[in-house]
Amino acid sequence: MMPAMTDTDQSGLILQSTVTAAGQLRLSLVPDAPGLPGPGEVVVRVEAAPINPSDLALLTGPADLDTLRVEDGPDGPVTVADVPRERLRALAARLDRPMAVGNEGAGTVIAAGEGAEALIGRRVGMLGGAMFTQLRRLPARDCAVLPDGATAADGAAMFVNPLTALSMPEVMRREGHRALIHTAAASNLGRMLNRVCLADGVPLVNVVRSPEQAALLRGEGAAYVIDTSAPDHRAALTDAVAETGATVAFDAVGGGRGANMLLHAMEAAAARAATEYNRYGSDSFKQVYIYGGLDTGPTELDRGFGFAWSVGGFLLTPFLKKIGGQAVGEMKARVARELTTTFASRYTRTVSLRDAIDPETVRAYSRKATGAKVLIDPTL
Amino acid sequence: MMPAMTDTDQSGLILQSTVTAAGQLRLSLVPDAPGLPGPGEVVVRVEAAPINPSDLALLTGPADLDTLRVEDGPDGPVTVADVPRERLRALAARLDRPMAVGNEGAGTVIAAGEGAEALIGRRVGMLGGAMFTQLRRLPARDCAVLPDGATAADGAAMFVNPLTALSMPEVMRREGHRALIHTAAASNLGRMLNRVCLADGVPLVNVVRSPEQAALLRGEGAAYVIDTSAPDHRAALTDAVAETGATVAFDAVGGGRGANMLLHAMEAAAARAATEYNRYGSDSFKQVYIYGGLDTGPTELDRGFGFAWSVGGFLLTPFLKKIGGQAVGEMKARVARELTTTFASRYTRTVSLRDAIDPETVRAYSRKATGAKVLIDPTL
Numbered sequence: 102m103m104p105a106m107t108d109t110d111q112s113g114l115i116l117q118s119t120v121t122a123a124g125q126l127r128l129s130l131v132p133d134a135p136g137l138p139g140p141g142e143v144v145v146r147v148e149a150a151p152i153n154p155s156d157l158a159l160l161t162g163p164a165d166l167d168t169l170r171v172e173d174g175p176d177g178p179v180t181v182a183d184v185p186r187e188r189l190r191a192l193a194a195r196l197d198r199p200m201a202v203g204n205e206g207a208g209t210v211i212a213a214g215e216g217a218e219a220l221i222g223r224r225v226g227m228l229g230g231a232m233f234t235q236l237r238r239l240p241a242r243d244c245a246v247l248p249d250g251a252t253a254a255d256g257a258a259m260f261v262n263p264l265t266a267l268s269m270p271e272v273m274r275r276e277g278h279r280a281l282i283h284t285a286a287a288s289n290l291g292r293m294l295n296r297v298c299l300a301d302g303v304p305l306v307n308v309v310r311s312p313e314q315a316a317l318l319r320g321e322g323a324a325y326v327i328d329t330s331a332p333d334h335r336a337a338l339t340d341a342v343a344e345t346g347a348t349v350a351f352d353a354v355g356g357g358r359g360a361n362m363l364l365h366a367m368e369a370a371a372a373r374a375a376t377e378y379n380r381y382g383s384d385s386f387k388q389v390y391i392y393g394g395l396d397t398g399p400t401e402l403d404r405g406f407g408f409a410w411s412v413g414g415f416l417l418t419p420f421l422k423k424i425g426g427q428a429v430g431e432m433k434a435r436v437a438r439e440l441t442t443t444f445a446s447r448y449t450r451t452v453s454l455r456d457a458i459d460p461e462t463v464r465a466y467s468r469k470a471t472g473a474k475v476l477i478d479p480t481l
Numbered sequence: 482m483m484p485a486m487t488d489t490d491q492s493g494l495i496l497q498s499t500v501t502a503a504g505q506l507r508l509s510l511v512p513d514a515p516g517l518p519g520p521g522e523v524v525v526r527v528e529a530a531p532i533n534p535s536d537l538a539l540l541t542g543p544a545d546l547d548t549l550r551v552e553d554g555p556d557g558p559v560t561v562a563d564v565p566r567e568r569l570r571a572l573a574a575r576l577d578r579p580m581a582v583g584n585e586g587a588g589t590v591i592a593a594g595e596g597a598e599a600l601i602g603r604r605v606g607m608l609g610g611a612m613f614t615q616l617r618r619l620p621a622r623d624c625a626v627l628p629d630g631a632t633a634a635d636g637a638a639m640f641v642n643p644l645t646a647l648s649m650p651e652v653m654r655r656e657g658h659r660a661l662i663h664t665a666a667a668s669n670l671g672r673m674l675n676r677v678c679l680a681d682g683v684p685l686v687n688v689v690r691s692p693e694q695a696a697l698l699r700g701e702g703a704a705y706v707i708d709t710s711a712p713d714h715r716a717a718l719t720d721a722v723a724e725t726g727a728t729v730a731f732d733a734v735g736g737g738r739g740a741n742m743l744l745h746a747m748e749a750a751a752a753r754a755a756t757e758y759n760r761y762g763s764d765s766f767k768q769v770y771i772y773g774g775l776d777t778g779p780t781e782l783d784r785g786f787g788f789a790w791s792v793g794g795f796l797l798t799p800f801l802k803k804i805g806g807q808a809v810g811e812m813k814a815r816v817a818r819e820l821t822t823t824f825a826s827r828y829t830r831t832v833s834l835r836d837a838i839d840p841e842t843v844r845a846y847s848r849k850a851t852g853a854k855v856l857i858d859p860t861l
Contacts (some may be wrong), residue, residue, distance in 0.1 A: 158760045158761070159760045191785060194755065194758035194759075195758035356784075361779075375574065376571070377574060380539045382794075384799065392788075399741075399783045399784070400781070401780070401781055402782070403780075404736075404779070408771075409796065410794050411791050411794075412790030414787065414789060414790050414791075416761055416789065419789065458810055472859075
């Protein structure tokens with residue numbers, strides 16, 4: 102039987118990021134033909150793809166963005182930046198290999214292979230990399246049909262942030278904690294997590310960096326908001342941790358003394374309940390997961406919080422693998438049901454693929470300013 | 482029935498460490514009567530007690546040792562040092578409360594309560610704190626009868642180091658790793674761990690700080706010894722990690738970039754085996770446990786080793802509680818069997834209780850120099 106398909110001879114443009122052995126980052130758009138969909142596959146016309154912080158490691162990660170400039174290339178203009186030599190060694194495996202970028206997106210199915218014919222013409226969200234492109238071929242199982250009336254923008258970010266927001270309370274429960282701390286809490290992800298925790302009755306301590314961010318979260322119903330620009334924030338954090346019993350935190354910042362501050366607050370809260378001095382610190386186990394790198398500097402831990410602690414990396418994909426298909430399926434179903442409410446994303450700017458590699462735009466989204474989020478529309 | 486006992490009206494001296502609210506550390510010897518042994522209890526004449534690094538937090542921890550001096554007190558001379566004001570807050574629970582010190586020791590049972598009469602006259606090792614004393618009353622279950630011919634010095638350190646050395650490979654096995662890294666590996670504990678790993682066929686990477694320490698461990702059969710004073714030590718460490726497959730480390734140092742170096746070596750070893758670039762680092766889970774604080778400065782992690790990592794505190798007592806009585810019983814039985822071989826401790830100096838608080842002696846053992854270990858003999 103022939104695969105049912107229409108109009109698959111098309112080719113489109115795809116965004117590629119290359120780090121050269123000579124020490125350049127090169128961002129360009131090159132022609133790409135997705136090819137015919139095989140059994141169980143579809144071809145999607147991409148209509149929306151968010152630039153997530155988790156895309157930046159691949160997109161621009163090692164480059165010195167102060168050196169961004171445009172040069173002429175064989176396929177049109179190329180955005181170029183220098184990569185400091187000392188960062189090249191860690192990149193050996195990607196040197197001179199063009200990398201496709203973009204963890205997730207949404208669009209309309211324009212062709213389908215055997216068994217996936219029912220998806221033709223449907224609007225879907227997609228997870229799987231290489232989404233900063235005009236045409237994407239992928240397995241139908243990596244797509245989720247959007248609810249009626251949902252736009253591509255609504256469905257473009259239905260995986261990374263929503264599944265991360267659902268995973269944090271899931272980690273909390275599975276590891277025996279009873280409340281959560283989250284930093285950079287006024288981000289798209291942070292506001293989503295706040296809505297999840299309010300709906301599910303999970304006590305959440307939101308840590309933000311300005312009075313405006315604090316007001317935003319309080320306006321969205323958050324009970325515990327700590328503004329680290331306030332002079333009394335350490336005492337306020339300890340109070341919130343003591344009241345909620347939070348012993349696990351998810352930290353988007355990574356560098357500096359943020360994780361250290363969280364561990365001290367947890368230990369101080371535990372010490373309030375203690376009746377006698379313990380030279381090795383409290384027995385209360387304290388966990389910080391670092392899932393982002395808003396501050397790329399080193400993490401500093403003064404260890405003045407006893408021995409019952411752990412700081413580690415958190416990455417979504419291995420966690421989903423660990424909890425297994427059924428648990429992940431339930432999460433995905435919830436995201437689809439609450440796509441335009443709990444899991445709504447907001448964008449401050451929509452750009453074309455070409456604009457996405459414009460030096461000024463690159464610098465803007467690389468600042469990762471809270472609340473500023475860029476959506477690529479490859480049809481523009 | 483009357484408890485069987487002899488000569489229990491004695492009193493002895495006990496070493497006390499007090500941090501005053503005014504900001505002084507005060508070390509003194511004061512008279513102490515252990516009292517009559519209750520059912521299941523014994524009174525032991527302490528004949529040997531090691532000064533372990535784990536005792537120092539309580540003994541001298543917060544004080545500025547450059548200010549050590551002797552003053553006259555009501556019960557004789559008192560060793561005094563200043564405690565920097567900013568460290569006092571963390572010590573609220575012990576301020577102005579005299580603390581007894583000494584995690585373990587050995588001696589001869591001189592009195593016993595009901596059910597423990599068989600121990601009278603026997604030489605025992607003890608675990609339970611307050612061992613820097615002349616007479617110690619404690620439950621018989623916290624004592625282990627020493628093998629015939631063993632001296633008090635042989636049995637004085639039969640708990641902390643031996644159970645720690647046995648716990649490290651136990652953690653390795655329970656958490657699914659297949660080889661170990663250990664830092665400060667030329668310590669009493671490190672040499673013990675090397676003997677355990679050689680006997681049990683556990684691949685061990687020993688990290689030391691000088692050619693002399695490296696030679697010592699190689700002379701004792703260690704296959705993998707990394708000397709961080711050698712210029713090529715990073716490459717040698719990565720080679721050793723790649724050969725052994727070590728993905729868990731126990732670090733006695735704590736401060737600085739040691740843990741960071743270990744995680745980089747594990748990640749570099751994992752990357753050697755990888756076939757393609759992974760922007761988030763390898764999937765290989767890397768664990769460092771910090772169990773000591775030879776460097777009291779902050780732990781610095783540059784996070785250039787992906788997201789599959791964890792750094793945490795390790796403390797013996799909660800680990801033993803977690804694995805349960807039977808596993809701990811098997812460990813203790815092995816220690817007793819191999820007390821003067823695998824688990825032999827060496828001391829560079831034996832001192833009286835009075836000498837143990839002499840300023841010069843305090844400064845000497847507080848340096849925690851590898852290989853320099855002090856034993857207190859309270860009968861002197």
